[in-house]
Amino acid sequence: MAPFHFLMRHLSNRELSSWFFLAPVILIHMLVVAIPSISSLALCFTDWNGFGKINFVGFDNFIELFDDRVFKKAIIHNLIWTALFLTIPIVFALMAAFLLTGIRRFQMFYRFVFFFPYILASIVNCLIWKYLFHPIHGLTSFFNSIGWESLATSPLTTKETSLYAVAFVDGWHFWGFLVVIYITAMYQVDEDLYEAADIEGASKWQKFKYVTFPSIRPMFLFSFLIIIIWSVPAFDYVYILTSGGPAYSSEVVANFMYFEAFRNMNVGYASAVGALMFIYVFFVLGFFWSLRKLGWEI
Amino acid sequence: MAVYSKKTKAAIGNHVILMLLALIIILPVLVLLFNSIKPDEEFGVNPLGFPQTVRLMNYYDAFVAGNYAKIMVNSILLVAGTLAVCLTFSSLAAFSLAVLNPNGKSTIMIGIYLLVGLSIPAQLFILPLFIIWKNLHLNNTYVGLIIIYSALNAPFAVFLIRSYMIQLPKELFEAAIVEGASTIQLFTRVALPLSWPVFLTTGLVVSLAVWNEFLFAVTFIHNEEFKPISSILYSFQNRRDENYALISAASVMMAAPLAVLFILFQRNFIAGLTSGGTKG
Known part of the structure; x- marks a missing residue:
């Protein structure tokens, strides 16, 4: 302790001593995030397999990627995923938050229930729905027992529905988060505006459209941004529920990258996928940032 | 009427x-x-x-026969280790950004660095990180995973703690300086004791993130003995002989501690999770 104390005493320069306190966080963050990220951005121009010789191959990985049928499928699925999350959970969350502001009783109960799946582990949420959507057990077994055989299908193992079923489970877990941030914003809306709307004889929908929604627009745009960004690395639910199957019908970019990286050890190829994800996220951030510069309230 | x-x-x-x-x-x-x-x-x-x-024997079976007692301990060790490292490092950094040098160049630079860090998808760095960890012999160890979790949760923790420390009255620090307190003492005697509410919120959110974490747990720990509960449940679910009674009991045991904490500290959880926008 003594030499440390001595050092601190003599760090009279504020700037210097402030760096001293910052050092531990910066060091571990650089080790875990910055250095590997930069390595990845370098390795995406190589054909490294993790242990052999590293050969520079230029843009070959990217050329190969855009020729890869599975990767193209994964990108389309990520776009569908983003579009789904930008619509269905947002609509339900806006509705639930708006309805919640209209009631007093049981409000905390509903808030608790809606938010609850958000604190559950992805593995637990997946177990719940893997069972319910199981080809033999769960809802299939239930529908068969009451004679509704037409409903007794397994959405996770059917090619046409697997992506939507996975997105449903992730959305089921996620939408309560939106409810909570929307309701927080809605409570900051000026009460006088609602009273004025009441005097004008506004309907519920009109109040939502002309008072609530314009007031929570910054929070709404924030939720838009985080959904777009969080949809890029969406992994847990796909990997656990379907691993991208059947026949790549629920493959997404993060899962594709994971298998290239840890099953096939294609370091260069997988790094190229990571680099593209990174570029996309920063393109989105830059887009929102320039909207803000243009005077949009974000 | x-x-x-x-x-x-x-x-x-x-x-x-x-x-x-x-x-x-x-x-x-x-x-x-x-x-x-x-x-x-x-x-x-x-x-x-x-x-x-x-x-009810399902729970006994899972806990004893399924060895979940040991697996829970693994997860608890990861949470405790990450809390110790992450909160210590983050509070030092937050103290620096909020008290020592609130308007300095370092604050802006670190702010930008951590924000960029938060937005990088894990898929960009997980593979080189895996290779680095393999060479450092940190794969399959708690220490390795604790360092990763601490680093990943640090940006959020720094922001949250800083936003609290920056509201502490300046006079308290000035009075302590007049009384001859060193910089370290300003941190341990003034900033830390006054900031405990934000440590509760941050600690809860970090615990939640670590307890539930899946991607890094599945990637970095292959030794069955050290696996935390999330990756054990994954390997259980993927076995052919699906024993739903046992898996369900184990899942409930995984969810129960968090459910209890959530009921007790609902406000802290929600405030913490919605302020930083961490991925759950």
């Missing part, structure tokens, strides 16, 4: 829709709870309902 009844009617309408939405959440969770106390042979005839015979 007319206004009152109109309002009541509207409230009932609200409750009907909200209740339907709530049931979509509650019913699947109930099925999990029922399954956790259902005998394995009953799954064929009673897939969703309350068990005809309640079998």
Whole structure:
């Protein structure tokens, strides 16, 4: 302790001593995030397999990627995923938050229930729905027992529905988060505006459209941004529920990258996928940032 | 009177829709709870309902035979280790950014660095990190995973703690300096004791993130002995002989500690999770 104390005493320069306190966080963050990220951005121009010789191959990985049928499928699925999350959970969350502001009783109960799946582990949420959507057990077994055989299908193992079923489970877990941030914003809306709307004889929908929604627009745009960004690395639910199957019908970019990286050890190829994800996220951030510069309230 | 009844009617309408939405959440969770106390042979005839015979032994089986006692300890060690490292490092950094040099160049640079860090998808760095960890012999160790979790949660923790410390009255620090306190003492005697509420919030959110974390747990720990509960449940689910009674009981055991914490500290959880926007 003594030499440390001595050092601190003599760090009279504020700037210097402030760096001293910052050092531990910066060091571990650089080790875990910055250095590997930069390595990845370098390795995406190589054909490294993790242990052999590293050969520079230029843009070959990217050329190969855009020729890869599975990767193209994964990108389309990520776009569908983003579009789904930008619509269905947002609509339900806006509705639930708006309805919640209209009631007093049981409000905390509903808030608790809606938010609850958000604190559950992805593995637990997946177990719940893997069972319910199981080809033999769960809802299939239930529908068969009451004679509704037409409903007794397994959405996770059917090619046409697997992506939507996975997105449903992730959305089921996620939408309560939106409810909570929307309701927080809605409570900051000026009460006088609602009273004025009441005097004008506004309907519920009109109040939502002309008072609530314009007031929570910054929070709404924030939720838009985080959904777009969080949809890029969406992994847990796909990997656990379907691993991208059947026949790549629920493959997404993060899962594709994971298998290239840890099953096939294609370091260069997988790094190229990571680099593209990174570029996309920063393109989105830059887009929102320039909207803000243009005077949009974000 | 007319206004009152109109309002009541509207409230009932609200409750009907909200209740339907709530049931979509509650019913699947109930099925999990029922399954956790259902005998394995009953799954064929009673897939969703309350068990005809309640079998609490599922929990005993999972805890003892399924070795979940040990697995829970693994997860608890990871959470405790990450809390110790992450909160210590983050509070030092937050103190620096909020108290030592609130308007300095370092604050802006670190702010930008951590924000960029938060937005990088894990897929960009997980593979080189895996190779670095392999060479440092940190794969398959708690220390390796604790360092990763601490680093990943640090940006959020720094922001949250800083936003609290920056509101502390400047006079307290000035008075301590007049009394001859060193910089370290300013941190340990003034900043830390006054900031405990934000440590509760940050600690809860970090614990939640670590307890539930899946991607890094599955990637970095392959030794069954060291696996935390999330990756053990994954390997259990993927076995051919699906024993739903046992897996359900184990899942409930995984969820229960967090559910209790969430009931006790709902406000802190929600404030913490919605302020930083961490991925859950």
